[in-house]
Amino acid sequence: MQNRSYNSHFILLGLLNDTGANVFLFAMMLTIVFISLLVNILLIFLIQQNHQLHTPMYFLLSQLSLMDMMLVCTIVPQMAAGYLTGKKFISPTGCGLQISFLLTLGVGECFLLAAMTYDCFVAVCHPLWYPILMSWQICLTMTLVSWILGAADGFLQVVATQSFPFCKTCKIDHFFCEVPMLLHLVCGDTSVFEYAMYICCVLMTLVPFSFILTSYNLILAAFLHTKSTEACKKAFTTCSSHLTVVGLFYGAAIFIYMRPKSYRSANNDKIVSAFYTVLTPALKPLIYSLRNNALKGTLKKCRGYFGAFNHNRLV
Template sequence: MENANDTTGINFILLGLFNHTQSHQFLFSIVLMTFLTSLMGNVFMILLIHTDPRLHTPMYFLLSQLSLMDMMLVLTIVPKMAVNYLMNTRSISPVGCGTQIFLFLTLGGGECFLLAAMAYDRYVAICHPLRYPILMNQKLCLHMTAGSWVLGGVDGLMQAAATLSFPYCHSREINHFFCEAPSVVRLACADTTIFEFFMYVCCILMLLIPLSLILASYSLILTAVLRMQSTAARKKAFSTCSSHLAVVGLFFGTIMFIYMWPKSYHSVAHDKVVSTFYTIFTPVLNPLIYSVRNKEVKGALRKFLEKHFWWSP
């Protein structure tokens, strides 16, 4: 039986991702372990980049911001989902719901533009290596990072405010494991056509513009790589970009499925499963992809472990 708070008229009810069955308890354990791994991995990545002077470059500064966004994203989603599941309660206040929408869109939108900035960084490094310190200076990195946060924050604030401005006079059961704007708007007892069009336009701007910049950067990179005479240089360039492309493909692919694919092509159950990829599983993959496939990060990790665990004066 649900807690009394779940039946109050002012709160929303999150139906969640799991039921209290044996198989779902196993899946919940996997999600919880993934959350803890993601949290530790991203915190360690930020710490490693901050402490190792060899990683004090624009590329790794942007990577540290990506880890920060991923860490905040899982903290926005998973703890509330875990508390609701473990305490057998499903309610979330309108303020809590609005906060989740705001933070999710801020971090998701910010990550889209940050990935575009990282693609530009790779373009400059490969196509204009001699001018890299000038073109990718500290000021530009700070501006691109701040721009990513601000653009994501503006989108999150507008959509959270608009979503909560609708009257919700009947069912408040959100068929999701967190407050995501499309799932909440379905419950409004008012005409949401204009808002849904506005939300679709925002998605185009927040997804297609960064994706276009990423594709343009990698088109120029591919052209430059194919012109390289040295096989070793070509291999190094592809290795440098492959990690970033893997992250981009997984992150943009799943988000575009939810926000831009016609509703008739996917169900609510499918939406919830797909949402787990960009809210739970992608944040744990990012530090793994960048650490396993990156010699500088592996070298910094080895140095950190030797200094703090194996080395003694």
């Protein structure tokens, strides 16, 4: 194989084959994407409409929805355009931007979920100290740090990836540019970079994940010692929803980025990637809102308001 630089276009083989049977799957995926964008926009709207929800917990939740919407918009348009037009080329700049945005949002969510766990921990274990330990200044600082760490990781990995020589046939067996799949195309030795990426994944994934598990152990201990059944039920509802989202997100991230190169399978990676870039962003707001009485109450009020507004227009 001849070497070449990061100057020619890549070919994304895509998630779906060009067969009639997959037209239905493609339509279903676009439907899920539409639902994902709709429910995340609705969640942000509901949080903005109800002043009682202008708290650090719901602010972090709105930031999570924002990251999910940006993640979907980073991946799906390129995939849909390639499937519909048959032109599955992507420029090096476009590939680098995809990797950068993907890692920015992915790593940002890792730390944002940790921040949401800290919020839950303080609310359950130190409720009297909540205004101090989870002030708006602390909340905004944690949010900003999440974005910055994600952006720094994305920038460094894109710069490192662009420095490798790629083989002549640059076909990416994926539906978007992702660093583990690009490493299959490198003609040189990538062991040092893979080791550095593994260490980075440990720091960016396992460290906040360990913090989350430790926090929930303390929350569980607080549940066992609480005397208020109503407070315990309310806290358990909030934390169980968050823990479900944590399991979905971190499970997919660890599966994709922390397996050795020799154990990777293109088909398995594509399925898991589709799960966390398309399906999970639609599930997160549903998981948070289905058991949240404040959000459901705000939705009912908005429905009543718009119903009365339409009735007055007709009259």
